[in-house]
Amino acid sequence: MLLNFTFIGIMAPVFTIFNPDFSINVEKVPSYANFLSDSGIHGVLIGATSGEGTSLSVKERKNLTEAWAQAVKSTHQHLMVQVGGAPFPDVLELARHAEIAGADSILTMPELYFKPKKPQELISYLRFISAAAPNTPLLYYHNPGHTSVNIDMADFLEQAASQVPNLKGIKYTSNDLAGGYAALKAAHGRYRVFIGGDYLIEPAFALGFDSAIATSMNVFPKYSIGMLEAIKESNLEKAKSLQQNLTRAMNIVTRYGSKVSGMKLAMNLFTPINVGLARPPLQNVNPARIEEIKHSLEQFF
Numbered sequence: 041m042l043l044n045f046t047f048i049g050i051m052a053p054v055f056t057i058f059n060p061d062f063s064i065n066v067e068k069v070p071s072y073a074n075f076l077s078d079s080g081i082h083g084v085l086i087g088a089t090s091g092e093g094t095s096l097s098v099k100e101r102k103n104l105t106e107a108w109a110q111a112v113k114s115t116h117q118h119l120m121v122q123v124g125g126a127p128f129p130d131v132l133e134l135a136r137h138a139e140i141a142g143a144d145s146i147l148t149m150p151e152l153y154f155k156p157k158k159p160q161e162l163i164s165y166l167r168f169i170s171a172a173a174p175n176t177p178l179l180y181y182h183n184p185g186h187t188s189v190n191i192d193m194a195d196f197l198e199q200a201a202s203q204v205p206n207l208k209g210i211k212y213t214s215n216d217l218a219g220g221y222a223a224l225k226a227a228h229g230r231y232r233v234f235i236g237g238d239y240l241i242e243p244a245f246a247l248g249f250d251s252a253i254a255t256s257m258n259v260f261p262k263y264s265i266g267m268l269e270a271i272k273e274s275n276l277e278k279a280k281s282l283q284q285n286l287t288r289a290m291n292i293v294t295r296y297g298s299k300v301s302g303m304k305l306a307m308n309l310f311t312p313i314n315v316g317l318a319r320p321p322l323q324n325v326n327p328a329r330i331e332e333i334k335h336s337l338e339q340f341f
């Protein structure tokens with residue numbers, strides 16, 4: 041079967057909303073989906089880094105997928121579900137479940153213990169996931185900073201072409217922009233290559249990337265949306281200024297702890313959606329510093 045992956049542009053990697061007792065909250069998912077949609081975000085990725093996917097049980101991940109699948113029926117956002125970072129049978133089960141629940145695409149990390157070292161080992165892993173969800177576009181999540189799996193993405197895409205029938209792209213989260221550009225060239229337009237991360241959005245767009253997924257898109261979506269528009273209008277000065285301002289904002293957020301907990305705090309302080317704290321093992325921002333962060337970030341909204 042020929043599967044189409046049609047999403048292009050800015051996708052938000054959504055946070056998982058936790059109640060004060062750290063149970064997941066799915067009741068607020070529809071208002072979160074609406075908030076992003078009203079902010080111009082037409083795609084959501086669940087269960088990835090910002091979504092603390094690896095800190096959730098299989099049951100919780102399925103529950104979240106179902107809640108988002110329901111919510112996007114009214115917002116018409118593209119729903120991408122990250123299924124990796126769990127024991128192998130669970131990854132397959134999550135892939136099967138995502139397909140049945142109606143995900144528009146599946147993203148997966150590599151195996152995190154028996155780490156692949158060569159493109160062919162990664163391809164073999166992805167073939168199992170592809171077989172578990174054969175009717176859903178599949179994307180690979182390249183994020184060596186977290187996974188310590190650092191396979192050359194250009195080599196991988198060249199070799200995967202004939203071997204993983206529903207492979208449609210990658211999320212390229214690495215500061216090695218030269219490697220990302222090589223992957224974009226190797227994709228030959230057959231694959232979507234999302235730039236991941238908040239610091240290299242403008243340089244990546246300037247190199248020809250057309251799609252991005254980064255945490256800031258939950259909280260400050262105007263920066264990346266603005267960058268994409270500015271690049272389309274060949275306004276490099278504006279795109280550069282937006283990236284510089286976003287980078288300044290990110291540097292403030294990450295000064296106080298992990299990026300996910302800092303960005304969740306910013307979301308709670310500056311948007312109508314309260315996503316709660318980050319779940320252990322992540323640590324949260326010291327409450328004594330909250331006023332200071334709020335004060336430093338105000339200028340960016």
Ligand SMILES: *[C@@H]1O[C@H](CO)[C@@H](O)[C@H](O)[C@H]1NC(C)=O
Nearest residue numbers: 063064065066099103104106
């Ligand atoms: C999903 O989670 C919510 C909140 O924890 C719970 O009330 C609900 O029963 C769960 N649903 C499923 C299908 O697990």
Ligand SMILES: *[C@@H]1O[C@H](CO)[C@@H](O)[C@H](O)[C@H]1NC(C)=O
Nearest residue numbers: 278279280281282284285339
């Ligand atoms: C970036 O921030 C500066 C001041 O902090 C502001 O003057 C400038 O307009 C901002 N750039 C854009 C494109 O919003």
